Amino acid sequence: MLGYHVSIKGGYAKAAREAAAAGLTAFQYFPKNPRSLTVKRFDRKDALECAALCEKHKIVTVAHTPYPTNLAADTEEQQDRTVLSLLNDLDIAESCGSIGIVVHFGVYKGTEPLTGYQHIIACLNRVAAAWNGKAKLLIEVQSGEHTFMGTTMEELAQIRRLSSYPEKLAFCLDSCHLFASGVWRGEVSAEWADKARKLGVLEQVAAVHFNDSLYPCGQKKDRHARLLQGHIGEAGLQWLISAPELMNVPFILETSPDDGGSYEEQLNIMRKWRNQL
Numbered sequence: 001m002l003g004y005h006v007s008i009k010g011g012y013a014k015a016a017r018e019a020a021a022a023g024l025t026a027f028q029y030f031p032k033n034p035r036s037l038t039v040k041r042f043d044r045k046d047a048l049e050c051a052a053l054c055e056k057h058k059i060v061t062v063a064h065t066p067y068p069t070n071l072a073a074d075t076e077e078q079q080d081r082t083v084l085s086l087l088n089d090l091d092i093a094e095s096c097g098s099i100g101i102v103v104h105f106g107v108y109k110g111t112e113p114l115t116g117y118q119h120i121i122a123c124l125n126r127v128a129a130a131w132n133g134k135a136k137l138l139i140e141v142q143s144g145e146h147t148f149m150g151t152t153m154e155e156l157a158q159i160r161r162l163s164s165y166p167e168k169l170a171f172c173l174d175s176c177h178l179f180a181s182g183v184w185r186g187e188v189s190a191e192w193a194d195k196a197r198k199l200g201v202l203e204q205v206a207a208v209h210f211n212d213s214l215y216p217c218g219q220k221k222d223r224h225a226r227l228l229q230g231h232i233g234e235a236g237l238q239w240l241i242s243a244p245e246l247m248n249v250p251f252i253l254e255t256s257p258d259d260g261g262s263y264e265e266q267l268n269i270m271r272k273w274r275n276q277l
Contacts, residue, residue, distance in 0.1 A: 001026040001060045002270045004253035004263045012050035012096050020057040026250035031063045031092035037085040042092055051097030060250045062207045063093040063101045071120040072106030079123055086127045093135040099206055100136035102172045105150025116149060121162050128165035138206050140172040143180035144220035151181035153192055157199035171201060174209035175240055179232050182218030186236035202245045210251040226255045227266045238273045
C-alpha cells in the first residue's frame with residue numbers, strides 16, 4: 001500500500017478517482033481546511049462515494065487533522081475546540097472509508113511537562129468516549145521541533161497504555177520525524193524499532209509517513225525531502241519500508257513531487273524496494 005498526499009479540492013470522490021488513475025494503493029488527505037479547527041459541514045454523499053471508489057480499487061486512505069490541532073492545549077476553550085474538531089475529522093474519515101485520522105502527539109508550552117501529558121490523555125479520552133465508529137486516532141511521533149514531547153517509543157506506548165480507550169488509538173510513524181529528533185540515525189535494524197517491538201508500539205502502527213530529511217540527524221527540523229535527496233540514506237529507508245511488521249501498513253509520501261510534477265519516480269523507488277523482498 002503505497003501513495004502520497006492528495007488534495008480534496010473538488011471533493012473526496014474526485015481525490016479517490018485521481019488516486020485510482022495514478023495507480024495508488026493508498027493516499028492521505030486533509031478532511032477539511034488544514035489551517036482551521038472549524039467544524040466542517042461536509043457532503044456525506046460525496047464522502048460515501050469516495051469510500052465506494054476506494055473499496056472498488058483497493059485503496060487504503062488516511063485523513064490528516066488540521067495543523068492547529070493540539071492534544072496538549074492548555075486552556076479549556078482550546079481543548080473544547082480540539083475535541084469538536086477531532087470528532088468532525090473522525091466523522092469525515094469514517095464516511096470516506098478511511099482507517100483513521102493522523103494527529104500530532106501534542107505541544108505543551110507550560111512549565112510542568114507532566115501537565116502536558118495529562119492534557120493529551122484527557123483530550124484523547126474525551127474524543128474516544130464520544131466516538132463509536134471504526135476510524136481510529138493515529139498518534140504521530142514528532143520531530144522535536146517546537147516541543148520536547150512525542151519523539152520516543154516510550155511516550156507513544158505510555159499514552160496508549162494510560163488511555164481509557166486504547167482500542168481506539170493507533171500510531172503513525174514518520175521517517176523524517178524519527179531522523180530529525182535523533183531517535184533514528186538512518187541505520188538498519190535500529191534500536192528504536194526494537195523498543196517499539198518490545199513495547200507493543202510496532203504492532204499498533206497503522207500508517208507511515210515516508211519522507212527523506214532535508215537536514216542531518218538530530219537537528220530537530222521537520223523539513224521533508226524527496227526520497228534519496230536527503231540525509232537518511234537508501235539503506236535505512238529500504239530497511240524501514242521492508243520491516244515485516246509494516247508490510248500491511250500504508251506508506252505515504254509527504255514530499256514535493258518529482259521534477260516532472262508527478263510522484264512516479266519516488267513511487268517507483270518504493271515499489272522497487274518492496275519488490276526486492
